[in-house]
Amino acid sequence: MTAPLEAAEPAAVQAAAGPGDERPTHRGTLQYALSKAGGALFSIAMVIIGTFFVFRLLPGDPVRNLAQGRNMTPTQLALERHRLGLDKPMLDQFVDFVGKTLRFDLGTSYEYKRPVLDLIGERLGPTLLLAGVGLVIAVSLGLWQGTRAGWRHNSRFDRVSTGVSLVLWSVPTFWLGLLLLMVFGVGIGPIPGIFPTRGIESVDAPDGFAYVLDVASHMVLPCLTLVAVVYAQYLLVMRSSLLEEVSQDYVTVARAKGLRDDEVRRRHAVPNALLPTVTLVFMRIGFVVGGAVTVETIYSWPGLGQLFYEAIRVPDFTLMQGTFMLITVAVILMNTLADVVYRMLDPRVRSA
């Protein structure tokens, strides 16, 4: 399953030590990275500004929204408004907001009565664990199946795997989650429920290695759901980019040299086809994040996605605003990274 990933290394090494004049290329890459970083900063600034204005668009009185219909006297309302700085002019509020955000002060959650940043810190670990493991499995599975399907174009494996992935691609994430929950969590007919469906650990969680197993068993269903909806895009892109490589001259040359079919694929076609696919892993990270929110909600996984969902359900606008900005900024940074890495890996783009 890891064959395509191993094959990526020679390509990266070749690209890094590729021929051509070194210095101008490197300066070009640096310049490119800097301009991309500038673009990312601009995007992040737009996110912060956009967030400020969108959250001020809230219909009605923000204080009453925060109070969620609890009875408050006019004095209490005024005090609260002053405490939140809502009695200041818009411009002052804006400057305040930007200043605080840049110092990572995301405010205090109304629901939890704790700083938003602390809440996010607590929930980050489980999300990284779930999304990380899910992504690794989805990427390996997608690349492996995509390679096989593309190399044997129109074979039975190609048709079956492409068909299955198209169906999974169309399935709404949450519905697949519900189905898996029903079949493997609760059990249906003669099948007993074999996996836990709520949270990250049992109430009486054991210590040591048994604890790891406990968490792992809690992770099976969320991970399975995430992988099922995410891997299809990697499969399809890997398949189509391999299809483009198969008809190239260098593949014919490699075959003419007398290389075995397996070697032509592993050493020549796959490394080239891998480039656009690897970029896609980072590019589509926003999609994975959306999937993670849904999956965490269904299985009550105590991660960032569930925190965001709870903030929306309450609604706790400070918490919502904080988690939204954090997730969005993370996605922007990943995208920028993808752009720069792609440029460094692909000699064709680099020299252009």
Added chain:
Amino acid sequence: MSAVATGSVAWSRRRLAFDRFWRDFRQHRGGMVGLLALVVAVVLALVAPLFIDDSVTSVVSGTSDDFAPPSLAAPFGTDESGRSVLLMVWWGSRTSLLIGFLAALLSIVIGMVVGIAAGHFRGWLGATLMRITDWFLVLPSLITAMVLAAILGGSTFTIIVAIGVTTWATTARLIRAQTLAVEARPYIERSKALGGGHWHITTRHVLPNVAPLLLASTTLEVASAIVTESTLAFLGVSANKTSWGTMLRASYDFGAATAGAWWYIIIPGLCILAVVMAFTLCGRALEAVLNPRLRKAG
């Protein structure tokens, strides 16, 4: 040459092009299956008011037992209030399809206007539009739509806006690329030399050339809008109208999985899957027929 004559020539040419397109489209079996399924789904949704009305979703109208398995009276079983899942799904298809179509339309219109403008106007305007498009492209769309829907309050209209505003960027990119390709052709230069303005060139020359692509991407967009709508509904930010998404939300809230009421989870989900697959099949067939890059030379 009179204006009328030019018009009729253009129209007969378009009819020929349409005939050719239809002949190509019919070659794609998947596309035809998808189209047929779509026609059935849309007709069913349109004729629903002739047979049932909003009362099928009323909690007091449930006459059977709660979570009753499929029977003759309720072929797809009942939900937590004894309402027929079949009738709910039928009535709910109206909301799901309406939001899907309108959200896709909004997304496509924004994408088309921005895409053509970004491709047509070089210089600062095009560059700015591309910047904005790229920004919307990286935003995680589901998260942003959730925030917008939560803030604007969950009416049908705000859900449409939330989905439309977060998904247009892909279309804008596609249309811009196509616009650039069209405007590089000599007849655009001829048109400019004859005094054609921005409006004339974009609406008379660019738009007809990007229209086929728009059709394909609208079809795909409706599919993803329906999924997004159901996801938003499931995550609790949506209109309180019966749709496939709100039904699945209720099945989760009332523990249909634990109660063994598999029909309540499977039926609405299968509806979503069927409609989305149909749109996807249609869209892919359209793309294969219309996209000049995928079409065989000749």
